Amino acid sequence: MTESLHVVCPHCHTTNRVRADQLGSAPTCGQCKQPLFTGHPLALGDEAAFDKHVQRSQIPVLVDFWAPWCGPCRMMAPAYEQAAAELEPRLRVAKVDTEAVPALAGRYQIRSIPTLALFVGGREVARQPGALTSAAQIAQWARMHLPR
Template sequence: MSDSLHLVCPHCQAVNRLPGARLDQQPNCGQCHQPLFTGHPVELTAATFGRHLDRNDIPVLVDFWAPWCGPCRMMAPAFVQAAGMLEPHVRLAKVDTEAEPALGAQYHIRSIPTLALFRGGREVARQSGAMTAQDIVRWVRSR
C-alpha cells in the first residue's frame, strides 16, 4: 500500500488524500467531516460512478441490482454485512440498473445480481448470482 491514498467521500463526493497508515483509524472527510467509511454500501449513479472508480485508490466492489429482482433483494443484507467486513480496504457500492440503465448497458450486465470488482478504474473480476456475506468476502479477498 502506498504512503498516501485517495478516497472519495460517500457523502459529498470530495476526493480525500489520506496517509495509508490512517486507513484503519475511521477517517473523516476533510470537506464535509462525515465518516469516509460507514459500513454500508454507497449508492452510485451515472453522475458519481466514474469518480468512485477512477479516484479511489482502494478496490471498489459494485453490486449491479434492481428493485424487482428477488435474488437481489435476498442478497442485499449479505452485501451490507460484507461491507462491514471488507471496509476500509474495499469500497462497496450498489448500482440500481433500473434507475441507471446506461451503466448496466455500459458494463454489459446480462443478469442480476452481478458483482464487479474494480481496481484503478478497471474491472478485474465479475461474479453473477446471489451470494452470502462470507462468500462475497472470500471471493473479493481471493482476487
C-alpha cells in the same frame, strides 16, 4: 514514508488524501467532515458518482449491480450489507440500481442481476453473476480477486 491514497467521500464525493496506515482509524472527509467509511454499501445513483468513485479512488471498489424487483438481489442484500462492514476500509462497497442507472448496466454489459464487479485502479478485474448468499462468500470472493 507512509503511502497516501485517494479516497472519495461517500457523502459529498470529494476526493481526499488519506495515509494508508490511517484507513482503519475512521478517517473523515476534509470537505464535509463525514466519515469516509460507513460500513454500509454506498448507493451510486448516477454515472458521475460511479465514475468518480471507480476512477478517482485508489482503493478497490466492489459494486453490486441490482434491481428492486429482482428476488435474488433482495435475497443477497442482507449478506452484502454485512460484507460491507467486514470489507471496509480495505475496499469501497457500492450498489448500482440498474433500473435507475441503465446506462451503467449497458456500459458494463450487465446481462443478469445481481452481478458483482470488482474495480481496481478504474478497471474491472473480476465479475460474479448471480447471488452469493452469505457475507463470508462475498468477502472471500472479493479478497480472492484483490491484487497482492
